[in-house]
Amino acid sequence: MIMKNESYLRELLQEHGLKVTLARMKVLDVLVSSPVALSHSDITHRLEGQEIDKVTLYRTLGAFTEKKLTHKVASKDRNWLYALHIHENEPAVDHDHAHFVCDSCEKIYCLPVNTEEQTPVIPTPVNFIVTSREYRLHGMCPDCH
Amino acid sequence: MIMKNESYLRELLQEHGLKVTLARMKVLDVLVSSPVALSHSDITHRLEGQEIDKVTLYRTLGAFTEKKLTHKVASKDRNWLYALHIHENEPAVDHDHAHFVCDSCEKIYCLPVNTEEQTPVIPTPVNFIVTSREYRLHGMCPDCH
């Protein structure tokens, strides 16, 4: 296995209260090398020959997300995609997220959100052509409070 | 079957270039009576005793959406939810959508989007408590243009 920086990966796991195991190291290695969010099957393909059990992968991604090492986004075709929380362009807060979905290659990029403003501002990312927008507010509806 | 307004439903189908069939009338009847977007299984449950084949329901919803009688939103658990395009609070344009997701009852409401502004504005809906926001921009990434 070609690990970019084994001790860095090990530290990342430990910092997030995760036991260091082979499966987790493999998955984390794939995630740190990707600028875009990846699905279960993306990761499986990138582990070609190094595959881990599919259930283990699901549970690994679940554990990463629970411990806030990663976060998940639903893709266009409604699978979960996972991306590290530590990429520099990642929003600091947990509750406001913005993503850019390329309608051609379907990659999903994380965008920064400026939450200082009253109404959060999403700066249009340079070199990205935006053709449509989706907004989704979460909270409680009148029936539930 | 208790149809709210059979000839109205029939007209709606015809206006959208859809043949009037029993299955479509049933599904449309369910959709016009719902202020929130519904999933395949929501609709199946509301057709209790009147059920149509699941494949037919998928194809009916597909046809409705293709003919712009409905539009679809991905739910929290990543199923497709369908809602009529004709509710008054529905955005006029096809490419900017906003929804409110209740984290308690998980209903999904359509919100109007003011696209007159440079940066689209989503007015906070009255009586809804917003705790987090998700934004998703669609278009072309630098790799693809």
Add this chain to the structure above:
DNA sequence: CACTCTATGCAACTTGGTTGCATTAATGGG
């Protein structure tokens, strides 16, 4: 009324994801 073409229903299948359980391995204490 008959013809045509679309919509329907059924069976079989694919993909994403989960559960239960037995086995294996990581870590902390002695």
Add this chain to the structure above:
DNA sequence: CCCATTAATGCAACCAAGTTGCATAGAGTG
């Protein structure tokens, strides 16, 4: 350094959502 404890792994079996192919039924047109 080893052992015990507890958590992670792998496997099989399962579930739900959604799709495909095909034969049949039913709308709509002339």
